Amino acid sequence: MIRHVDIAVRQVIRKILHLSAGLSNEFFHLPAKEGGLEFPVLQELVGLAKVKLYRNIALQNDVFLRNIVEMQGSGMNERYLNHLKLGWQPTADDLRSRKDCLLKEKRTAYIQKVHSTGHEVFSTCALTNTWLLNGQRSMKTRMYINAIKLRTNSYETQVTTTRGLDVDKTCRKCHQADESLMHVLQCCESTKGPRYTRHHHVCSRVTMKLAEAGYTVYTEKSLPDPNNTGHLLRPDIIAVRAGQAIVLDVSCVYETSGAAFLNAYNRKVQKYKPLIPAIKEKYDCGQVEVHGLIIGSRGSYHHAQLHIWHNIGFTANDLKFLAINCMENSVRVAAFFGQSIRSSWT
Ligand SMILES: [Zn+2]
Structure with missing residues:
Protein backbone atom coordinates (compact mmCIF):
# COMPACT_ATOMS: atom_id res chain seq x y z
CA MET A 1 0.00 0.00 0.00
CA LEU A 127 27.23 24.35 -2.53
CA THR A 128 26.06 24.11 -6.13
CA ASN A 129 22.95 22.14 -5.13
CA THR A 130 21.33 24.28 -2.45
CA TRP A 131 18.89 25.83 -4.94
CA LEU A 132 17.29 22.41 -5.45
CA LEU A 133 15.72 22.70 -1.99
CA ASN A 134 15.22 26.44 -1.63
CA GLY A 135 15.38 27.64 -5.23
CA GLN A 136 11.60 27.92 -5.41
CA ARG A 137 11.92 30.93 -3.13
CA SER A 138 14.57 32.79 -5.12
CA MET A 139 13.83 31.59 -8.66
CA LYS A 140 10.74 31.99 -10.78
CA THR A 141 8.79 28.74 -11.07
CA ARG A 142 9.43 28.33 -14.79
CA MET A 143 13.16 28.95 -14.24
CA TYR A 144 13.26 26.39 -11.42
CA ILE A 145 11.54 23.77 -13.58
CA ASN A 146 13.83 24.40 -16.54
CA ALA A 147 16.91 24.37 -14.30
CA ILE A 148 15.88 20.92 -13.06
CA LYS A 149 15.51 19.82 -16.68
CA LEU A 150 19.07 21.01 -17.34
CA ARG A 151 20.37 19.22 -14.28
CA THR A 152 18.70 15.96 -15.30
CA ASN A 153 19.73 16.29 -18.92
CA SER A 154 16.07 16.18 -19.86
CA TYR A 155 15.51 19.65 -21.36
CA GLU A 156 13.66 19.18 -24.64
CA THR A 157 16.05 18.83 -27.61
CA GLN A 158 16.03 16.51 -30.62
CA VAL A 159 18.20 14.06 -28.68
CA THR A 160 16.27 14.11 -25.39
CA THR A 161 12.81 13.88 -26.96
CA THR A 162 13.71 10.97 -29.25
CA ARG A 163 15.74 8.79 -26.90
CA GLY A 164 15.57 5.17 -27.98
CA LEU A 165 14.19 6.06 -31.42
CA ASP A 166 16.11 5.59 -34.64
CA VAL A 167 15.37 9.03 -36.06
CA ASP A 168 17.35 12.00 -37.31
CA LYS A 169 18.66 13.94 -34.30
CA THR A 170 20.72 16.50 -36.21
CA CYS A 171 20.61 20.05 -34.90
CA ARG A 172 17.73 21.88 -36.56
CA LYS A 173 19.69 25.14 -36.61
CA CYS A 174 23.30 24.46 -37.61
CA HIS A 175 22.94 20.88 -38.98
CA GLN A 176 26.51 20.24 -37.79
CA ALA A 177 25.97 17.77 -34.92
CA ASP A 178 23.30 15.96 -32.94
CA GLU A 179 21.00 18.37 -31.15
CA SER A 180 21.95 17.37 -27.61
CA LEU A 181 21.63 19.68 -24.62
CA MET A 182 25.41 19.99 -24.56
CA HIS A 183 25.45 21.01 -28.21
CA VAL A 184 22.80 23.69 -27.62
CA LEU A 185 24.43 25.07 -24.47
CA GLN A 186 28.07 24.89 -25.54
CA CYS A 187 28.66 24.55 -29.26
CA CYS A 188 25.83 25.51 -31.58
CA GLU A 189 26.66 28.49 -33.78
CA SER A 190 23.09 29.71 -33.37
CA THR A 191 23.42 30.22 -29.60
CA LYS A 192 26.69 32.13 -29.72
CA GLY A 193 25.06 35.43 -28.65
CA PRO A 194 23.43 34.30 -25.37
CA ARG A 195 26.46 32.13 -24.61
CA TYR A 196 28.65 35.22 -24.84
CA THR A 197 26.28 36.99 -22.42
CA ARG A 198 26.62 34.06 -19.98
CA HIS A 199 30.42 34.20 -20.19
CA HIS A 200 30.48 37.99 -19.92
CA HIS A 201 28.39 37.95 -16.76
CA VAL A 202 30.84 35.63 -15.00
CA CYS A 203 33.77 37.82 -16.12
CA SER A 204 31.99 40.92 -14.78
CA ARG A 205 31.47 39.34 -11.37
CA VAL A 206 35.14 38.29 -11.21
CA THR A 207 36.25 41.78 -12.24
CA MET A 208 34.10 43.31 -9.48
CA LYS A 209 35.46 40.93 -6.86
CA LEU A 210 39.06 41.72 -7.79
CA ALA A 211 38.40 45.46 -7.82
CA GLU A 212 36.82 45.17 -4.34
CA ALA A 213 39.98 43.40 -3.18
CA GLY A 214 42.12 46.34 -4.35
CA TYR A 215 43.37 44.98 -7.66
CA THR A 216 43.71 47.10 -10.76
CA VAL A 217 41.83 45.06 -13.33
CA TYR A 218 42.47 45.00 -17.07
CA THR A 219 39.96 43.14 -19.21
CA GLU A 220 40.53 41.59 -22.62
CA LYS A 221 44.01 43.07 -23.06
CA SER A 222 45.67 41.81 -26.25
CA LEU A 223 49.29 40.72 -25.95
CA PRO A 224 51.54 39.19 -28.63
CA ASP A 225 51.67 35.39 -28.49
CA PRO A 226 55.40 34.59 -28.03
CA ASN A 227 54.92 31.15 -29.60
CA ASN A 228 52.98 32.32 -32.63
CA THR A 229 54.39 35.38 -34.34
CA GLY A 230 51.79 37.79 -35.61
CA HIS A 231 49.07 36.39 -33.34
CA LEU A 232 47.63 37.90 -30.19
CA LEU A 233 46.48 36.33 -26.95
CA ARG A 234 43.67 37.98 -25.03
CA PRO A 235 43.01 36.63 -21.53
CA ASP A 236 39.70 37.73 -19.99
CA ILE A 237 41.34 39.40 -17.00
CA ILE A 238 44.75 40.61 -15.84
CA ALA A 239 44.62 41.82 -12.23
CA VAL A 240 47.55 43.65 -10.66
CA ARG A 241 48.15 44.47 -7.00
CA ALA A 242 51.36 45.28 -5.11
CA GLY A 243 53.77 43.91 -7.67
CA GLN A 244 51.79 40.72 -8.25
CA ALA A 245 49.57 39.85 -11.19
CA ILE A 246 46.92 37.21 -11.75
CA VAL A 247 45.92 36.21 -15.27
CA LEU A 248 42.43 34.70 -15.40
CA ASP A 249 40.40 33.27 -18.20
CA VAL A 250 36.83 32.12 -17.68
CA SER A 251 35.45 29.01 -19.31
CA CYS A 252 31.95 27.63 -19.07
CA VAL A 253 31.94 23.85 -19.54
CA TYR A 254 29.20 21.25 -19.75
CA GLU A 255 29.39 18.89 -16.80
CA THR A 256 30.04 15.62 -18.58
CA SER A 257 32.59 14.65 -15.92
CA GLY A 258 35.11 16.15 -13.53
CA ALA A 259 37.72 15.77 -16.25
CA ALA A 260 35.92 18.42 -18.33
CA PHE A 261 36.82 20.97 -15.63
CA LEU A 262 40.38 19.77 -15.14
CA ASN A 263 41.10 19.68 -18.88
CA ALA A 264 39.58 23.13 -19.42
CA TYR A 265 41.74 24.50 -16.60
CA ASN A 266 44.91 22.96 -18.03
CA ARG A 267 44.13 24.28 -21.51
CA LYS A 268 43.73 27.80 -20.15
CA VAL A 269 46.98 27.66 -18.16
CA GLN A 270 48.93 26.23 -21.10
CA LYS A 271 47.50 28.87 -23.40
CA TYR A 272 48.31 31.91 -21.26
CA LYS A 273 51.45 30.81 -19.41
CA PRO A 274 53.72 32.01 -22.25
CA LEU A 275 52.51 35.56 -21.48
CA ILE A 276 54.14 35.60 -18.03
CA PRO A 277 57.42 37.36 -19.06
CA ALA A 278 55.56 40.02 -21.08
CA ILE A 279 53.12 40.67 -18.20
CA LYS A 280 55.96 40.92 -15.68
CA GLU A 281 57.54 43.58 -17.83
CA LYS A 282 54.41 45.46 -18.86
CA TYR A 283 52.90 45.72 -15.36
CA ASP A 284 56.19 45.74 -13.44
CA CYS A 285 55.31 42.61 -11.48
CA GLY A 286 57.68 40.20 -9.76
CA GLN A 287 55.15 37.39 -9.63
CA VAL A 288 52.48 36.29 -12.10
CA GLU A 289 49.94 33.48 -11.61
CA VAL A 290 47.83 32.05 -14.41
CA HIS A 291 44.52 30.32 -13.74
CA GLY A 292 41.46 29.15 -15.57
CA LEU A 293 38.18 29.93 -13.85
CA ILE A 294 35.97 27.03 -14.82
CA ILE A 295 32.25 27.08 -14.15
CA GLY A 296 29.67 24.50 -15.17
CA SER A 297 26.92 25.62 -17.52
CA ARG A 298 24.42 23.78 -15.32
CA GLY A 299 25.55 25.72 -12.24
CA SER A 300 28.52 23.94 -10.74
CA TYR A 301 32.22 24.01 -9.94
CA HIS A 302 34.78 21.29 -9.55
CA HIS A 303 35.38 20.77 -5.84
CA ALA A 304 39.17 20.74 -6.38
CA GLN A 305 39.04 24.16 -8.06
CA LEU A 306 37.01 25.98 -5.41
CA HIS A 307 40.17 27.33 -3.74
CA ILE A 308 40.99 29.33 -6.89
CA TRP A 309 37.66 31.16 -6.59
CA HIS A 310 38.09 31.65 -2.85
CA ASN A 311 41.61 33.03 -3.35
CA ILE A 312 40.27 35.87 -5.46
CA GLY A 313 37.66 36.78 -2.84
CA PHE A 314 34.54 34.73 -3.59
CA THR A 315 32.74 33.41 -0.52
CA ALA A 316 30.73 30.19 -0.62
CA ASN A 317 27.59 32.29 -0.78
CA ASP A 318 28.93 34.37 -3.69
CA LEU A 319 29.75 31.16 -5.52
CA LYS A 320 26.25 29.78 -4.97
CA PHE A 321 24.68 32.83 -6.59
CA LEU A 322 27.23 32.98 -9.40
CA ALA A 323 26.54 29.33 -10.24
CA ILE A 324 22.77 29.83 -10.14
CA ASN A 325 23.13 32.84 -12.41
CA CYS A 326 25.25 30.86 -14.85
CA MET A 327 22.63 28.10 -14.85
CA GLU A 328 19.82 30.62 -15.38
CA ASN A 329 21.74 32.06 -18.32
CA SER A 330 22.04 28.53 -19.71
CA VAL A 331 18.27 28.18 -19.44
CA ARG A 332 18.08 31.43 -21.45
CA VAL A 333 20.48 29.96 -24.03
CA ALA A 334 18.23 26.90 -24.38
CA ALA A 335 15.10 29.07 -24.52
CA PHE A 336 16.70 31.27 -27.18
CA PHE A 337 17.45 28.15 -29.22
CA GLY A 338 13.85 26.93 -28.85
CA GLN A 339 12.46 30.31 -29.89
CA SER A 340 14.70 30.48 -32.95
CA ILE A 341 13.48 27.00 -34.01
CA ARG A 342 9.85 28.06 -33.62
CA SER A 343 10.36 31.34 -35.46
CA SER A 344 12.02 29.52 -38.36
CA TRP A 345 8.82 27.47 -38.76
CA THR A 346 6.65 30.54 -39.15
ZN1 LIG B 1 23.45 23.43 -33.75
Whole structure:
Protein backbone atom coordinates (compact mmCIF):
# COMPACT_ATOMS: atom_id res chain seq x y z
CA MET A 1 0.00 0.00 0.00
CA ILE A 2 2.64 2.47 1.05
CA ARG A 3 4.57 1.66 -2.15
CA HIS A 4 1.62 3.14 -4.06
CA VAL A 5 1.88 6.32 -2.00
CA ASP A 6 5.53 6.65 -3.10
CA ILE A 7 4.50 6.21 -6.74
CA ALA A 8 1.67 8.75 -6.33
CA VAL A 9 4.03 11.28 -4.71
CA ARG A 10 6.50 10.95 -7.61
CA GLN A 11 3.66 11.33 -10.11
CA VAL A 12 2.53 14.54 -8.45
CA ILE A 13 6.08 15.95 -8.37
CA ARG A 14 6.57 15.04 -12.03
CA LYS A 15 3.31 16.78 -12.89
CA ILE A 16 4.09 19.93 -10.90
CA LEU A 17 7.63 20.17 -12.30
CA HIS A 18 6.60 19.13 -15.84
CA LEU A 19 9.14 16.31 -15.79
CA SER A 20 8.97 13.36 -18.15
CA ALA A 21 7.58 10.05 -16.95
CA GLY A 22 10.90 8.46 -17.87
CA LEU A 23 12.98 10.58 -15.49
CA SER A 24 14.88 8.35 -13.06
CA ASN A 25 13.11 7.79 -9.75
CA GLU A 26 16.43 8.11 -7.92
CA PHE A 27 16.67 11.83 -8.76
CA PHE A 28 13.63 12.47 -6.54
CA HIS A 29 15.14 10.66 -3.58
CA LEU A 30 18.88 11.35 -3.55
CA PRO A 31 20.04 13.91 -0.93
CA ALA A 32 19.96 17.52 -2.12
CA LYS A 33 23.65 17.93 -1.34
CA GLU A 34 24.27 15.22 -3.94
CA GLY A 35 22.01 16.90 -6.49
CA GLY A 36 18.69 15.14 -5.78
CA LEU A 37 15.33 16.47 -4.56
CA GLU A 38 15.57 14.63 -1.23
CA PHE A 39 11.99 13.34 -1.10
CA PRO A 40 11.93 10.36 1.25
CA VAL A 41 10.97 6.90 0.03
CA LEU A 42 8.09 6.38 2.44
CA GLN A 43 8.19 2.62 2.14
CA GLU A 44 11.79 2.64 3.39
CA LEU A 45 11.31 5.41 5.95
CA VAL A 46 8.22 3.89 7.51
CA GLY A 47 9.62 0.35 7.21
CA LEU A 48 12.82 1.20 9.06
CA ALA A 49 10.92 3.14 11.72
CA LYS A 50 8.46 0.26 12.29
CA VAL A 51 11.19 -2.36 12.45
CA LYS A 52 13.14 -0.20 14.88
CA LEU A 53 10.08 0.31 17.08
CA TYR A 54 9.27 -3.41 17.04
CA ARG A 55 12.88 -4.18 17.96
CA ASN A 56 12.91 -1.69 20.84
CA ILE A 57 9.70 -3.12 22.30
CA ALA A 58 11.06 -6.65 21.95
CA LEU A 59 14.13 -5.60 23.94
CA GLN A 60 12.06 -4.26 26.84
CA ASN A 61 11.06 -6.27 29.88
CA ASP A 62 7.39 -5.39 29.52
CA VAL A 63 5.94 -8.85 28.81
CA PHE A 64 2.40 -7.53 28.34
CA LEU A 65 3.46 -4.97 25.70
CA ARG A 66 5.66 -7.55 23.98
CA ASN A 67 2.78 -9.99 23.73
CA ILE A 68 0.47 -7.39 22.24
CA VAL A 69 3.02 -6.39 19.61
CA GLU A 70 3.81 -10.02 18.79
CA MET A 71 0.13 -10.88 18.41
CA GLN A 72 -0.85 -7.85 16.39
CA GLY A 73 2.26 -6.61 14.66
CA SER A 74 4.43 -9.59 13.83
CA GLY A 75 2.98 -10.05 10.34
CA MET A 76 3.57 -6.43 9.47
CA ASN A 77 7.07 -6.52 10.97
CA GLU A 78 7.86 -9.57 8.86
CA ARG A 79 6.65 -7.85 5.69
CA TYR A 80 8.86 -4.83 6.37
CA LEU A 81 11.84 -7.05 7.25
CA ASN A 82 11.40 -8.91 3.95
CA HIS A 83 11.05 -5.75 1.96
CA LEU A 84 14.13 -4.22 3.59
CA LYS A 85 16.03 -7.49 3.11
CA LEU A 86 16.73 -7.67 6.84
CA GLY A 87 17.12 -10.86 8.84
CA TRP A 88 14.96 -11.75 11.82
CA GLN A 89 15.73 -9.56 14.90
CA PRO A 90 18.12 -7.08 13.28
CA THR A 91 20.58 -5.19 15.49
CA ALA A 92 20.87 -1.38 15.54
CA ASP A 93 23.99 -1.77 13.36
CA ASP A 94 22.02 -3.88 10.87
CA LEU A 95 19.44 -1.11 10.57
CA ARG A 96 22.08 1.59 10.12
CA SER A 97 24.00 -0.35 7.51
CA ARG A 98 20.76 -1.19 5.63
CA LYS A 99 19.92 2.51 5.54
CA ASP A 100 23.38 3.30 4.12
CA CYS A 101 23.02 0.46 1.67
CA LEU A 102 19.66 1.77 0.40
CA LEU A 103 21.31 5.13 -0.33
CA LYS A 104 24.22 3.44 -2.10
CA GLU A 105 21.76 1.42 -4.21
CA LYS A 106 20.08 4.66 -5.30
CA ARG A 107 23.41 6.25 -6.23
CA THR A 108 24.46 3.17 -8.19
CA ALA A 109 21.14 3.00 -10.03
CA TYR A 110 21.19 6.71 -10.81
CA ILE A 111 24.69 6.87 -12.28
CA GLN A 112 23.70 4.24 -14.81
CA LYS A 113 20.96 6.48 -16.21
CA VAL A 114 21.38 9.12 -18.87
CA HIS A 115 19.80 11.69 -16.53
CA SER A 116 22.79 11.48 -14.21
CA THR A 117 25.31 12.98 -16.66
CA GLY A 118 27.31 15.38 -14.49
CA HIS A 119 26.32 13.71 -11.22
CA GLU A 120 30.01 13.13 -10.46
CA VAL A 121 30.50 16.91 -10.43
CA PHE A 122 27.23 17.93 -8.75
CA SER A 123 27.45 15.31 -6.00
CA THR A 124 30.96 16.35 -4.96
CA CYS A 125 30.27 20.08 -4.71
CA ALA A 126 27.35 20.55 -2.31
CA LEU A 127 27.23 24.35 -2.53
CA THR A 128 26.06 24.11 -6.13
CA ASN A 129 22.95 22.14 -5.13
CA THR A 130 21.33 24.28 -2.45
CA TRP A 131 18.89 25.83 -4.94
CA LEU A 132 17.29 22.41 -5.45
CA LEU A 133 15.72 22.70 -1.99
CA ASN A 134 15.22 26.44 -1.63
CA GLY A 135 15.38 27.64 -5.23
CA GLN A 136 11.60 27.92 -5.41
CA ARG A 137 11.92 30.93 -3.13
CA SER A 138 14.57 32.79 -5.12
CA MET A 139 13.83 31.59 -8.66
CA LYS A 140 10.74 31.99 -10.78
CA THR A 141 8.79 28.74 -11.07
CA ARG A 142 9.43 28.33 -14.79
CA MET A 143 13.16 28.95 -14.24
CA TYR A 144 13.26 26.39 -11.42
CA ILE A 145 11.54 23.77 -13.58
CA ASN A 146 13.83 24.40 -16.54
CA ALA A 147 16.91 24.37 -14.30
CA ILE A 148 15.88 20.92 -13.06
CA LYS A 149 15.51 19.82 -16.68
CA LEU A 150 19.07 21.01 -17.34
CA ARG A 151 20.37 19.22 -14.28
CA THR A 152 18.70 15.96 -15.30
CA ASN A 153 19.73 16.29 -18.92
CA SER A 154 16.07 16.18 -19.86
CA TYR A 155 15.51 19.65 -21.36
CA GLU A 156 13.66 19.18 -24.64
CA THR A 157 16.05 18.83 -27.61
CA GLN A 158 16.03 16.51 -30.62
CA VAL A 159 18.20 14.06 -28.68
CA THR A 160 16.27 14.11 -25.39
CA THR A 161 12.81 13.88 -26.96
CA THR A 162 13.71 10.97 -29.25
CA ARG A 163 15.74 8.79 -26.90
CA GLY A 164 15.57 5.17 -27.98
CA LEU A 165 14.19 6.06 -31.42
CA ASP A 166 16.11 5.59 -34.64
CA VAL A 167 15.37 9.03 -36.06
CA ASP A 168 17.35 12.00 -37.31
CA LYS A 169 18.66 13.94 -34.30
CA THR A 170 20.72 16.50 -36.21
CA CYS A 171 20.61 20.05 -34.90
CA ARG A 172 17.73 21.88 -36.56
CA LYS A 173 19.69 25.14 -36.61
CA CYS A 174 23.30 24.46 -37.61
CA HIS A 175 22.94 20.88 -38.98
CA GLN A 176 26.51 20.24 -37.79
CA ALA A 177 25.97 17.77 -34.92
CA ASP A 178 23.30 15.96 -32.94
CA GLU A 179 21.00 18.37 -31.15
CA SER A 180 21.95 17.37 -27.61
CA LEU A 181 21.63 19.68 -24.62
CA MET A 182 25.41 19.99 -24.56
CA HIS A 183 25.45 21.01 -28.21
CA VAL A 184 22.80 23.69 -27.62
CA LEU A 185 24.43 25.07 -24.47
CA GLN A 186 28.07 24.89 -25.54
CA CYS A 187 28.66 24.55 -29.26
CA CYS A 188 25.83 25.51 -31.58
CA GLU A 189 26.66 28.49 -33.78
CA SER A 190 23.09 29.71 -33.37
CA THR A 191 23.42 30.22 -29.60
CA LYS A 192 26.69 32.13 -29.72
CA GLY A 193 25.06 35.43 -28.65
CA PRO A 194 23.43 34.30 -25.37
CA ARG A 195 26.46 32.13 -24.61
CA TYR A 196 28.65 35.22 -24.84
CA THR A 197 26.28 36.99 -22.42
CA ARG A 198 26.62 34.06 -19.98
CA HIS A 199 30.42 34.20 -20.19
CA HIS A 200 30.48 37.99 -19.92
CA HIS A 201 28.39 37.95 -16.76
CA VAL A 202 30.84 35.63 -15.00
CA CYS A 203 33.77 37.82 -16.12
CA SER A 204 31.99 40.92 -14.78
CA ARG A 205 31.47 39.34 -11.37
CA VAL A 206 35.14 38.29 -11.21
CA THR A 207 36.25 41.78 -12.24
CA MET A 208 34.10 43.31 -9.48
CA LYS A 209 35.46 40.93 -6.86
CA LEU A 210 39.06 41.72 -7.79
CA ALA A 211 38.40 45.46 -7.82
CA GLU A 212 36.82 45.17 -4.34
CA ALA A 213 39.98 43.40 -3.18
CA GLY A 214 42.12 46.34 -4.35
CA TYR A 215 43.37 44.98 -7.66
CA THR A 216 43.71 47.10 -10.76
CA VAL A 217 41.83 45.06 -13.33
CA TYR A 218 42.47 45.00 -17.07
CA THR A 219 39.96 43.14 -19.21
CA GLU A 220 40.53 41.59 -22.62
CA LYS A 221 44.01 43.07 -23.06
CA SER A 222 45.67 41.81 -26.25
CA LEU A 223 49.29 40.72 -25.95
CA PRO A 224 51.54 39.19 -28.63
CA ASP A 225 51.67 35.39 -28.49
CA PRO A 226 55.40 34.59 -28.03
CA ASN A 227 54.92 31.15 -29.60
CA ASN A 228 52.98 32.32 -32.63
CA THR A 229 54.39 35.38 -34.34
CA GLY A 230 51.79 37.79 -35.61
CA HIS A 231 49.07 36.39 -33.34
CA LEU A 232 47.63 37.90 -30.19
CA LEU A 233 46.48 36.33 -26.95
CA ARG A 234 43.67 37.98 -25.03
CA PRO A 235 43.01 36.63 -21.53
CA ASP A 236 39.70 37.73 -19.99
CA ILE A 237 41.34 39.40 -17.00
CA ILE A 238 44.75 40.61 -15.84
CA ALA A 239 44.62 41.82 -12.23
CA VAL A 240 47.55 43.65 -10.66
CA ARG A 241 48.15 44.47 -7.00
CA ALA A 242 51.36 45.28 -5.11
CA GLY A 243 53.77 43.91 -7.67
CA GLN A 244 51.79 40.72 -8.25
CA ALA A 245 49.57 39.85 -11.19
CA ILE A 246 46.92 37.21 -11.75
CA VAL A 247 45.92 36.21 -15.27
CA LEU A 248 42.43 34.70 -15.40
CA ASP A 249 40.40 33.27 -18.20
CA VAL A 250 36.83 32.12 -17.68
CA SER A 251 35.45 29.01 -19.31
CA CYS A 252 31.95 27.63 -19.07
CA VAL A 253 31.94 23.85 -19.54
CA TYR A 254 29.20 21.25 -19.75
CA GLU A 255 29.39 18.89 -16.80
CA THR A 256 30.04 15.62 -18.58
CA SER A 257 32.59 14.65 -15.92
CA GLY A 258 35.11 16.15 -13.53
CA ALA A 259 37.72 15.77 -16.25
CA ALA A 260 35.92 18.42 -18.33
CA PHE A 261 36.82 20.97 -15.63
CA LEU A 262 40.38 19.77 -15.14
CA ASN A 263 41.10 19.68 -18.88
CA ALA A 264 39.58 23.13 -19.42
CA TYR A 265 41.74 24.50 -16.60
CA ASN A 266 44.91 22.96 -18.03
CA ARG A 267 44.13 24.28 -21.51
CA LYS A 268 43.73 27.80 -20.15
CA VAL A 269 46.98 27.66 -18.16
CA GLN A 270 48.93 26.23 -21.10
CA LYS A 271 47.50 28.87 -23.40
CA TYR A 272 48.31 31.91 -21.26
CA LYS A 273 51.45 30.81 -19.41
CA PRO A 274 53.72 32.01 -22.25
CA LEU A 275 52.51 35.56 -21.48
CA ILE A 276 54.14 35.60 -18.03
CA PRO A 277 57.42 37.36 -19.06
CA ALA A 278 55.56 40.02 -21.08
CA ILE A 279 53.12 40.67 -18.20
CA LYS A 280 55.96 40.92 -15.68
CA GLU A 281 57.54 43.58 -17.83
CA LYS A 282 54.41 45.46 -18.86
CA TYR A 283 52.90 45.72 -15.36
CA ASP A 284 56.19 45.74 -13.44
CA CYS A 285 55.31 42.61 -11.48
CA GLY A 286 57.68 40.20 -9.76
CA GLN A 287 55.15 37.39 -9.63
CA VAL A 288 52.48 36.29 -12.10
CA GLU A 289 49.94 33.48 -11.61
CA VAL A 290 47.83 32.05 -14.41
CA HIS A 291 44.52 30.32 -13.74
CA GLY A 292 41.46 29.15 -15.57
CA LEU A 293 38.18 29.93 -13.85
CA ILE A 294 35.97 27.03 -14.82
CA ILE A 295 32.25 27.08 -14.15
CA GLY A 296 29.67 24.50 -15.17
CA SER A 297 26.92 25.62 -17.52
CA ARG A 298 24.42 23.78 -15.32
CA GLY A 299 25.55 25.72 -12.24
CA SER A 300 28.52 23.94 -10.74
CA TYR A 301 32.22 24.01 -9.94
CA HIS A 302 34.78 21.29 -9.55
CA HIS A 303 35.38 20.77 -5.84
CA ALA A 304 39.17 20.74 -6.38
CA GLN A 305 39.04 24.16 -8.06
CA LEU A 306 37.01 25.98 -5.41
CA HIS A 307 40.17 27.33 -3.74
CA ILE A 308 40.99 29.33 -6.89
CA TRP A 309 37.66 31.16 -6.59
CA HIS A 310 38.09 31.65 -2.85
CA ASN A 311 41.61 33.03 -3.35
CA ILE A 312 40.27 35.87 -5.46
CA GLY A 313 37.66 36.78 -2.84
CA PHE A 314 34.54 34.73 -3.59
CA THR A 315 32.74 33.41 -0.52
CA ALA A 316 30.73 30.19 -0.62
CA ASN A 317 27.59 32.29 -0.78
CA ASP A 318 28.93 34.37 -3.69
CA LEU A 319 29.75 31.16 -5.52
CA LYS A 320 26.25 29.78 -4.97
CA PHE A 321 24.68 32.83 -6.59
CA LEU A 322 27.23 32.98 -9.40
CA ALA A 323 26.54 29.33 -10.24
CA ILE A 324 22.77 29.83 -10.14
CA ASN A 325 23.13 32.84 -12.41
CA CYS A 326 25.25 30.86 -14.85
CA MET A 327 22.63 28.10 -14.85
CA GLU A 328 19.82 30.62 -15.38
CA ASN A 329 21.74 32.06 -18.32
CA SER A 330 22.04 28.53 -19.71
CA VAL A 331 18.27 28.18 -19.44
CA ARG A 332 18.08 31.43 -21.45
CA VAL A 333 20.48 29.96 -24.03
CA ALA A 334 18.23 26.90 -24.38
CA ALA A 335 15.10 29.07 -24.52
CA PHE A 336 16.70 31.27 -27.18
CA PHE A 337 17.45 28.15 -29.22
CA GLY A 338 13.85 26.93 -28.85
CA GLN A 339 12.46 30.31 -29.89
CA SER A 340 14.70 30.48 -32.95
CA ILE A 341 13.48 27.00 -34.01
CA ARG A 342 9.85 28.06 -33.62
CA SER A 343 10.36 31.34 -35.46
CA SER A 344 12.02 29.52 -38.36
CA TRP A 345 8.82 27.47 -38.76
CA THR A 346 6.65 30.54 -39.15
ZN1 LIG B 1 23.45 23.43 -33.75
